[in-house]
Amino acid sequence: MMSAVRAPFRRLRFAVSGRAVLLAVAVAGAPSLAYAQAQPPAGGAPSTQPAAKPAAKPKPDAKPDAKAGSKPATKPDPKAAQRPREPVPMPLLGQQISYPSLDTPGGSGDIAYGAYQRGYYITAFNEALKRARAGNDPAAMTLLGELYSEGLGVPLDPKKAIEWYRKAADAGSPGALFALGNMTLAGRGVPMDEPAAAQLFKQAAEKGSAGAAYNLGLLYLQGRKIPKEPSEAARWFELAAAKDVEDAQYALGVLLKEGNGVEKDIAASARMMGAAARLGHITAEVEFAIMQFNGTGVAKDETAAAALFRKAALAGNAIAQxxxxxxxxxxxxxxxxxxxxxxxxxxxxxxxxxxxxxxxxxxxxxxxxxxxxxxxxxxxxxxxx
Structure with a gap:
């Protein structure tokens, strides 16, 4: 007879603008942690198409100011991908989202971000710089920060990235606040300062950044440079989970399962694990399959559990295999x-x-x-x- 098993928790990811940082800090009664990732905002009008993982990314925070043509103005910089990158002290992970097509013929979109998404980084830089110089355009400023942060079309320069992110943040961009928080957390372009990063994440989260809310929750759960407060962690995870940040749903499911910072609630834990599993969180798939097989917090369903184990097994999870x-x-x-x-x-x-x-x-x-x-x-x- 199959016995109940417990899937080992995976490392969660801190959300990072343009990159993700795996910190892997073990926390008693919780998964080890790493920060999830976000992309720069699609500077034009909000998309009417669903994104694959919209909550972990900054939202658009400026209106489109140009109609995009069918082709970028210039060709991609052939040397951009060959430029040496600044050494990063931690491994990189990433989450991708599906952006709407911003520069289709006859469409109204954003030339700068359309060029960025297609790898035409010099065009993206020139268009964003023109807009930033013309007026208060937080989306263009955020894009300039991203280009300098990654060394795309321009020399890698974290300090210039910080300058543009700060200008965008001052202009009201939650995505720029989010990026500043991540660069401050990693010590890129500024001294590493976890409490300062937490403040930036809080500001971004209060402006609607789900990724920042998730990151702030992880900092409260770790309790390294800011007080360890699992209840605060759960509160911020809940905000991010409501916006379909799968890592937040998984983390909240863990806290609910163990009664860490929240009242123990196995049924609520199963709902969170199920939600994360549906979004493709592999470790949540394993956890939820175990709960389904054993009927823990959810109706017992061995067939559904087997299908979910197979899905996670195909993704390379050894426990599921x-x-x-x-x-x-x-x-x-x-x-x-x-x-x-x-x-x-x-x-x-x-x-x-x-x-x-x-x-x-x-x-x-x-x-x-x-x-x-x-x-x-x-x-x-x-x-x-």
Missing amino acids: NRYARLLAVGRGVTQDKVQAAAWHLVAKNRGLGDPMLDEVVAKLPEPDRKKAQTQAARWESGRS
Whole structure:
């Protein structure tokens, strides 16, 4: 009989403008933490199309001021991608969102951001600089900050990025405040200062930045340079979770499950884990599948749990690969298939997750089936279906 298992918490990500910083600080009773990422705002009018992960990104904060043509004014800078980047003290992760098409023929959009999104960085810089010099344009200023921060079309210059982000923040851009917070947190262009970063995140969150709310929650949960207050962390996570920041939903689900900073509520935890899982948060998929299989906080559904384990297994999660292998081995929630079970077990085992019960399943397979499982596992490992 399958027993309840607990998926190890993944590292959460701090949201960072243009980059993400993996800090991996263990917190008792909570997942280890890392900050999630945001892209610069799509400086034109708000999109009517749904974004893949809109809440972790700054919102547009200026109106379009030009009609975009079908082609950028200049070609991409061929040397931009080759320029050396400033050393970053922490690994980079990222979250991407789906932007609307801003420069389609006959459409009304933003030339600067349309060029930026397509890699025409010199055009983006020239258009944004022209707008920034012409008047109070926080979206253009934010884009200039992003270009200098990343060294796209211009030399990498964190100090100039800070200058433009500050101008944009003074003009009311929550995205620029968010970016300033992340650069202050990482010590890029300014001295590293976690309390100052927290203040910037708070200002951005109060202006509607979901990513900043999530980051602020992580700082309160870590309690390194600011007081550790799980209840405050939960409050900011809740704000970000309501805007579909999947990392915030997962983090809040953890707190609700353990009663850390909030009243313990397994059903609410399951709802948060389910919401994050639906947005593609792999560790939440594993956690929610375990809850579904065991009927913890949610109706018991072994078939749905098996499907979710498979989804996370295909994404490379070793826990999911192990649990799906066990389900295949015994035929719970899925048709029994010991060869496929053995193949998934071998993949998980190669990632360091052994299982004596599944070792026995492999050992008892006829030699042709065992070789078939080994071949299938090798194909998966090499990226073939």
